[in-house]
Amino acid sequence: MTTVAQPAVPADLVKSTPKKWYRHLYLQVLVAVIIGISLGYFHPSLGEAMKPLGDNFLKLIKLMVAPLIFCTVVHGVASMSDMKTVGRVGLKSLIYFEVMTTIALAIGIIAVNVMKPGAGMHIDPSTLDVSAIAGYTKAAHEQTVVGFLSHIIPKTVFGAFVDGELLQVLFISIIFAVGLQMLGERGKPMLQVIDVASQTFFNMVRVVMYLSPLGAFGAIAFTIGKYGIGALASYAHLLATYYLTAFFFVLVILNITCRLAGFSLVKFLRYIRDELLLVLGTSSSESALPRLMAKLERLGCDKSTVGLVVPAGYSFNLDGSCLNMTVLAIFIAQATDTYLSLGQQLTLLLVLLLTSKGAASVSGGAFIVLAATLGSVPGFPVAGLVLVLGVYRFISEGGAIVNVIGNGIATIVVAKWEKVLDLEMFHRELDAGPGEAKA
Structure with a gap:
């Protein structure tokens, strides 16, 4: 049995004396989101002007994501005595990702066919002004399977870090880790330096997280100010279809997965509540990536497994993006009276199963991938x-x-599958909850 590495988590995730209620991160972010919604609703122009707050906060997070993933993956992989373990973890992760994204796509298609949010709209596509989506459709033409695979290999080593491309960083990290391990004892000093660098970047994340309420406030104020609450009312049926589908996926499919793995979904959601509220405010799953990795390590997941599964999952396991792509695709067909047979819908599912894997490789990923996929369906x-x-x-x-x-x-399941999950620590942490941050 592989020895589970002791996690080195940032100081703000280490339990200490309980803090005052108003210093909890999740509460600060929640209050910021409420204030942002109010500002965007009552003063739309001012709400739109808050956009730089959200954008710059995400830039700060992305600044640290690439080097953090590099350090975590390199230290984890290079520390392994058997390189077959790396391949085995990668293979098991991809199998899990493929199964879950297929289920997500299928559930999305079933739900939108049952609830029919676009039925009765009778919109003539020729009357629509496509200038607003010109940038997305242009980028969509550049999305091909060969292009996606080629994109994994960066033009230069440093280019991946400059552009913040997670797949490219993961690719470089694994190759670098293999090369470092081949040095044997001579590589140990470099491994120690990388470990210290990893802890340093986690501390940087800790500092930046103090600004998370400000970032969430700016992002949500901009969203409400620009698009308005009216958009929610106009598309109430579509939003209800999507969110009911998402709740079903989480509360049924992921809940069953958690039960089979021997833990409570509710306890896990409580454990990562800070990260979920941050994602709600910023509309970006990447904003939660560093802290999610730290919390998974604290839960007892092997550091190298976390370093491999989480970054790969952010490209290959986008369950939520798969749900929204299928719901939106069938909604558009319904709204424009475009008939899609069962065979065409199954074909759409299979195409999305491939194209959805590239959703994280470009800005505006899911929407661009959706445009590319729909463009490949004759008559759509x-x-x-x-x-x-x-x-x-x-x-x-x-x-x-x-x-x-x-x-x-996914990370917890793969870690348990690989027998590199400290079960005692895992259940103790889940039962105790997320703990408190140090002052």
Whole structure:
């Protein structure tokens, strides 16, 4: 049995004396989100002006994601005595990802066919102004399977870090780790340096997280100010379809997965509540990535497993994005009276099963991948994407939350599958809850 590495987690995730209620991160973010919604609703122009707060907070997070993943993966993989373990973890992760994303796509198609949110709209695609989606459709033409695979290999070693491409960083990290392990004892000093660097970046995350309420406030104020609450009312049926589908996926499919793995979904959601609220405010699952990795380590998951599964999951296990792509695709067909046979819908599912894996490789990923996929379906009115552009931001928030939950659970499942999950620590931490941050 492989020895579980002791996690080195950031100081703000170490339990200490309980803090005053107003210093809890989740409460601060929640209050910031409420204030942001209010500002965007009552003063839309001022709400839109808050956009730089959210954008710059995400830039700060992304600044540390690439080097943090590099350090975590390199230290974890290079510390392994048997490189077959790396391949085995990767293979098991991909099998799990493929199963869960297939289920997500299938549930999305079934739900939208049952609830029919676009039925009765009778919109003529030729009357739609496609100028608003021109940038997305242009990028969609560049999305191909060969292009996606080629994109994994960066042009330069440093280019992946400059652009913040997670798949490219993961690719470089694994190769570098293998090369470092081949040095044997000579590579040990470098391994220690990388471990210290990893802890340093986690501390940097701790500092930046003090700004998370400000980032959540700016992002949600902009969303409500620009798109308005009216968009929610106009697309109430579509939003209800998507969020009911997302709740079903989490509370049924992921809940069953958790039970089979021997733990409570509710306890896990409570454990990562800070990260979920942060994602809700920023509409970005990437904002929670560093702290999610730290919390999974604290739960007793092997550090190298966390370093491999979480970054890979952010590209290959986007359950929430899969749900929104299928719901939106069939909604557009219904709204424009475009008939899709069962065979065509199954074909759409199979195509999305492949194209969804590239959703994290470009900015505006899921929407661009959806445009590319719909463009490959003969007779499908791609112009119908205009219908969902205004409400997509609200749907993508739900998708980002499901993505984070799904990848957290995936890491735990793979770690237990690999027998590198400290079960005693895991259940003790889940029962105790997320704990308190140091002052």
